[in-house]
Amino acid sequence: MTTLNPTLPAGHTVRLGVSRIGYELKSYFRLGDTVFFTFLFPVLMLSIFAVAFSDLPFGTADGTEISAAAYYLPGMLAAGLLLSGVQNLAVDIAIERGDGTLKRLAGTPLPVFSYFIGKIGQVLVTGTLQAALLLTLARFAFGVELPTDPQSWLTFAWVFVLGIITSAVLGIALSGVPRSGKSATAVVIPIALVLQFISGVYLPFTQLPEWLQNFASLFPLKWMAEGMRSVFLPESFAAMEVGEAWNLPGVAIALGIWLVAGLVLCRFAFRWIRKDS
Amino acid sequence: MTRTDPVVSVRDLNKRYGDFAAVDGISFDIERGETFALLGPNGAGKSTTIEILEGYRDRTDGQVSVLGTDPRHGGLDWKARLGIVLQSTGESGNVTVREQLRHFAGFYPHPRDVEETIAAVGLEEKATTMIRKLSGGQRRRVDVALGIIGRPELLFLDEPTTGFDPEARRQFWDLVRNLKAEGTTILLTTHYLDEAAQLGDRAGIIVGGRLVDIGAIGEIGGADARVPLVRWREDGELREERTEHPATLVARLVAASGTEPHEVEIVRPSLEDVYLQLVRSAGVEPIAEEALAS
Numbered sequence: 001m002t003t004l005n006p007t008l009p010a011g012h013t014v015r016l017g018v019s020r021i022g023y024e025l026k027s028y029f030r031l032g033d034t035v036f037f038t039f040l041f042p043v044l045m046l047s048i049f050a051v052a053f054s055d056l057p058f059g060t061a062d063g064t065e066i067s068a069a070a071y072y073l074p075g076m077l078a079a080g081l082l083l084s085g086v087q088n089l090a091v092d093i094a095i096e097r098g099d100g101t102l103k104r105l106a107g108t109p110l111p112v113f114s115y116f117i118g119k120i121g122q123v124l125v126t127g128t129l130q131a132a133l134l135l136t137l138a139r140f141a142f143g144v145e146l147p148t149d150p151q152s153w154l155t156f157a158w159v160f161v162l163g164i165i166t167s168a169v170l171g172i173a174l175s176g177v178p179r180s181g182k183s184a185t186a187v188v189i190p191i192a193l194v195l196q197f198i199s200g201v202y203l204p205f206t207q208l209p210e211w212l213q214n215f216a217s218l219f220p221l222k223w224m225a226e227g228m229r230s231v232f233l234p235e236s237f238a239a240m241e242v243g244e245a246w247n248l249p250g251v252a253i254a255l256g257i258w259l260v261a262g263l264v265l266c267r268f269a270f271r272w273i274r275k276d277s
Numbered sequence: 278m279t280r281t282d283p284v285v286s287v288r289d290l291n292k293r294y295g296d297f298a299a300v301d302g303i304s305f306d307i308e309r310g311e312t313f314a315l316l317g318p319n320g321a322g323k324s325t326t327i328e329i330l331e332g333y334r335d336r337t338d339g340q341v342s343v344l345g346t347d348p349r350h351g352g353l354d355w356k357a358r359l360g361i362v363l364q365s366t367g368e369s370g371n372v373t374v375r376e377q378l379r380h381f382a383g384f385y386p387h388p389r390d391v392e393e394t395i396a397a398v399g400l401e402e403k404a405t406t407m408i409r410k411l412s413g414g415q416r417r418r419v420d421v422a423l424g425i426i427g428r429p430e431l432l433f434l435d436e437p438t439t440g441f442d443p444e445a446r447r448q449f450w451d452l453v454r455n456l457k458a459e460g461t462t463i464l465l466t467t468h469y470l471d472e473a474a475q476l477g478d479r480a481g482i483i484v485g486g487r488l489v490d491i492g493a494i495g496e497i498g499g500a501d502a503r504v505p506l507v508r509w510r511e512d513g514e515l516r517e518e519r520t521e522h523p524a525t526l527v528a529r530l531v532a533a534s535g536t537e538p539h540e541v542e543i544v545r546p547s548l549e550d551v552y553l554q555l556v557r558s559a560g561v562e563p564i565a566e567e568a569l570a571s
Contacts, residue, residue, distance in 0.1 A: 101368045
């Protein structure tokens with residue numbers, strides 16, 4: 001797969017991967033429905049929660065109270081990571097496998113790795129824009145106080161980068177599950193939706209029964225959401241977490257394991273086409 | 278491989294799906310610079326064969342060499358020497374014709390010029406149009422453009438002109454002749470027998486997974502199959518006779534009856550006639566094929 005010869009120069013894979021990013025981004029933003037369901041969805045949900053619960057205070061036992069927008073911002077950022085990566089790529093690639101895009105690419109000298117770089121790069125760019133949009137909306141439309149200390153933003157940076165890359169890689173891995181392009185959304189969206197409900201995006205995580213918390217902890221979204229809460233919620237809210245503290249090492253370990261598992265799956269399970277189908 | 282080795286070499290190729298033999302012991306070679314037409318009814322095994330050569334399908338048995346490489350183990354440098362126009366495509370096409378060609382040109386070490394390629398398939402006026410907004414025939418031309426953008430040594434054309442209007446087909450034939458003049462080896466499947474006759478040097482006819490005939494386009498079916506046919510109506514009955522001297526036969530008919538014979542015609546069997554006869558004698562009624570080819 002990666003044998004290089006004089007006709008295909010070294011650095012070819014990376015150079016083509018970068019050219020794929022531009023191509024993927026162009027295609028992404030020209031598709032109305034993906035822009036709506038994966039790119040703008042968290043923005044829309046944050047707006048709904050912020051408006052619907054605008055009179056309700058969200059608080060802790062010690063009396064700290066924050067607005068609904070502030071309370072839901074970290075969850076929506078985490079959901080954005082999941083949607084931009086897992087949901088977007090799993091559906092997108094399954095559709096590309098179904099409509100012949102991948103079959104055509106399989107017949108060209110495009111390295112599989114360049115294709116991956118293109119997809120992951122597309123997710124990085126759209127995920128970043130999405131997070132920027134969420135933060136801007138929260139700050140300027142709903143008056144959410146954003147952290148000012150560098151430490152919080154450093155935490156945000158690594159949770160975001162680790163989260164979005166893990167999510168992108170898992171999206172590629174999951175794309176092989178739907179049997180056809182048409183069934184892709186039916187297979188992938190329910191998975192993403194259930195994860196959002198059990199991972200503390202829409203419902204406070206500690207209000208879930210313990211067995212469900214344990215189950216949700218097996219999946220990466222719970223950890224992305226916890227990492228985001230540690231950045232954007234007041235320190236006193238840590239008391240409402242499992243173990244009454246932000247478990248940042250847990251976030252790093254869980255996402256790291258999922259990233260490695262996803263990479264292994266992509267490397268060994270990804271096929272351009274289903275042979276003999 | 279040397280310059281004189283066949284570009285494609287197939288020996289006893291078999292492809293089975295359970296008990297069904299889609300391809301059942303096919304052998305043929307394609308020489309460098311040659312245009313080889315693979316003909317046969319729907320479901321005869323043409324596309325299965327071509328997809329095995331392209332590396333999309335695994336074979337059950339037999340030997341296959343494409344540009345000196347077994348397609349099962351063809352790497353990126355091997356793919357860089359191939360051009361593939363698949364039978365069907367249905368991509369969303371959210372990029373323009375020019376964007377798509379420019380992007381694909383980047384995959385190859387020595388690509389053709391993008392604007393020249395757009396002109397070669399006659400899409401100059403659609404260069405900035407989204408591919409999804411093109412008509413079926415225009416999208417097919419994009420497929421062809423993508424197939425040749427990498428300056429392939431070997432070009433696979435799987436029913437390339439489906440959906441073309443007659444003028445576009447003529448234009449496409451000119452394009453293929455130019456590619457041939459550049460030395461491109463071409464494997465073509467088509468339902469249009471006139472297309473195969475126009476472009477092909479040699480043809481192979483597949484029926485039911487077996488190669489029933491192979492040879493130069495002008496010799497397929499053997500000399501007998503090409504003997505002119507005289508048809509006329511006598512006493513209300515349709516009569517036909519094969520003869521090397523059709524005009525003499527007609528003259529004799531006139532002399533014998535003293536009048537103009539009814540519905541007289543002299544038919545020189547075209548590739549299509551020869552093909553239909555071969556397919557019929559192989560036990561397949563090619564009605565659908567006649568409809569498609571007409």
